[in-house]
Amino acid sequence: MADDPVVILGGGLMGLAVAHQLARRGRQVTVLSRRRSEAAGFVAAGMLAPHAEGLSGTQLRFGQISLERAPGWVAQIEADSGLPCGLRSSGIVVPFQGATERDRYPTAAWGQPLNRAQLERELPGLAPQWSTGLLFAQDGQIDNRRLLMRALESACADRGVRFQEGLEVLALEQDGKHLQGARVRNAEGTEYTLDCSTAVLCSGAWSARLLSALPVFPVKGQMLSLQAPRGALKRVIFGPGTYLVPREDGLVVVGATSEPEAGFDEGLTPQGQRTLQDGIASLLPQAMDWPPMERWWGFRPCTPDEGPLLGASPITGLWLACGHHRNGVLMAGLTAELVADAVQQESPSQLNGELLGDFRWDRFEVGALSKNPD
Secondary structure (H helix, E strand, C coil): CCCCCEEEECCCHHHHHHHHHHHHCCCCEEEEECCHHHCHHHHCCCEECCCCCCCCHHHHHHHHHHHHHHHHHHHHHHHHHCCCCCCECCCEEEEECCHHHHHCCCCHHHCEEECHHHHHHHCCCCCCCCCEEEEECCCEECCHHHHHHHHHHHHHHHCCCEEEECCEEEEEEEECCEEEEEEEECCCCCEEEEECCCEEECCHHHHHHHCCCCCCEEEEEEEEEEECCCCCCCCEEECCCCEEEECCCCEEEEECCCEHHHCCCCCCCHHHHHHHHHHHHHHCHHHHHCCEEEEEEEEEEECCCCCCEEEECCCECEEEEECCHHHHHHHHHHHHHHHHHHHCCCCCCHHHHHHHHHCCCCHHHHHHHHHCCC
């Protein structure tokens, strides 16, 4: 039913974005969250970087449209919350050791080539082995950890979204192929069934625990932040395996390790922290003298092609907004728009309909069948 209450399974960035968009369209929304602090939205660096990331194909198109629509999405959140989100068009520089490597980069056509002298002007103190680069002036960042998440929570509350924190979703309950409810456990350990016929699965790296048909798995990442002198770094540096993201107040976010073998193992590791330190030294040696402020970790929700799972699921009444891997902050606004269209059963524009089709949950099976018709 188009006017049923909607339950959002997951209180991270994606869950809040979808909840806010649905509430803006007049739906009654409840967000269930086990522990919001572990959500990827709190641990990501906040880059809006479809070009610097070197995306291609359908993911590049999705990322470019997301980047284009980001200011409008942020404006909605800031209008409803009265709080800033920290959106900045800071530009991102990708350094290379040679022109051949630079020119082969998947998104080179969207970047401005830089020689060594130009690199030094953009990134004073860049290590000497980087002889050339690409400046993606259109890419930017948002302060997700300190500003965006807080603003989204406030915007949701302003629109009447209800929150149930400390509630772990244990299983989905069905009547045939139709969603009937969710089996949950509260902070006191009591288990019960929460009736619902319309829900959105926004459980990030944990999504497959509720729906095993989804090919979503965790890729652990460790990060840290440094306090730089104000203005010491003005562009984001996106190096191989390491990036440095400067905030306006001088805080620099450094990430991130990629540890698919770690599963859901929590905590910092000496090897992971050494990897980050080595990355800093290889890019911007002077940053080794900047004092560390925080260290943390999180779990990226990954899929076989690193693209998200959006729209309908194998269960009627259950919708998907998960599996965004490294690009959840970039893609959250557009994801919320597309999924709200689907939940509302509104006819999407041709472009939005194509985007939903590109990221349907069973695209891996469809691809396999088309290659092996027997």
